[in-house]
Amino acid sequence: MDPRVTYWHLGMHMNMDITRFLVEGREDQYLRHFFRDFAYNPNAFSEDDVQFYVMQMRQPGNLRASLNHYGYIPQMAEQTKELTRNKLAVPMLAWAGRRSFGDHCFDCAKAIASSAEGGVIEQCGHWVFEENPDFIVGRLNEFWPRYS
Structure with a gap:
C-alpha cells in the first residue's frame, strides 16, 4: 500500500490486530483524523460528535468489530465479481x-x-x-x- 494514496488505511485495517495495537488508547486522535481529513467540510463532526464515537469505540470489542469490515474486503471483492x-x-x-x-x-x-x-x-x-x-x-x- 502506498501511504500517499487516499485510502492507505484499507491495507492497514485488514490486519486487525496490528491496527488495534496502534489505535487502542488513541481512539480520539484516530477518529478525529478520519472525520476531519476524509471530509470536504472538516467541521462536519463537532467535538461532541467525535467524543461520542470515541466512547463507543472504547467499549470492549467495538474497535475490532469496526475493523472486521476491512478484513472481509478480499471476500467482498470476489462476491462483487460474481454479482x-x-x-x-x-x-x-x-x-x-x-x-x-x-x-x-x-x-x-x-x-x-x-x-x-x-x-x-x-x-x-x-x-x-x-x-x-x-x-x-x-x-x-x-x-x-x-x-x-
Missing part, C-alpha cells in the same frame, strides 16, 4: 462525495444492479450524511416512494 455476471434486480441508490469515492460508488452500483440511481455530490467528502444531510434526505424521499 456482475447476473445483475441484481433490486433498485439501488448510490451517492458519494467528490472528495471521497467520487464516481466509484455509482459506477459500482451500475455494474451490479440493473436499476441503479445516484452520482457524485460536489463539495462533499466521505461523510455524506453528516456533510450534506439535506441532499441525502431529499434523494431518499424521492427514491423510497417509487418502490414502496
Whole structure:
C-alpha cells in the first residue's frame, strides 16, 4: 500500500490486530483524523460528535468489530465479481462525495444492479450524511416512494 494514496488505511485495517495495537488508547486522535481529513467540510463532526464515537469505540470489542469490515474486503471483492455476471434486480441508490469515492460508488452500483440511481455530490467528502444531510434526505424521499 502506498501511504500517499487516499485510502492507505484499507491495507492497514485488514490486519486487525496490528491496527488495534496502534489505535487502542488513541481512539480520539484516530477518529478525529478520519472525520476531519476524509471530509470536504472538516467541521462536519463537532467535538461532541467525535467524543461520542470515541466512547463507543472504547467499549470492549467495538474497535475490532469496526475493523472486521476491512478484513472481509478480499471476500467482498470476489462476491462483487460474481454479482456482475447476473445483475441484481433490486433498485439501488448510490451517492458519494467528490472528495471521497467520487464516481466509484455509482459506477459500482451500475455494474451490479440493473436499476441503479445516484452520482457524485460536489463539495462533499466521505461523510455524506453528516456533510450534506439535506441532499441525502431529499434523494431518499424521492427514491423510497417509487418502490414502496
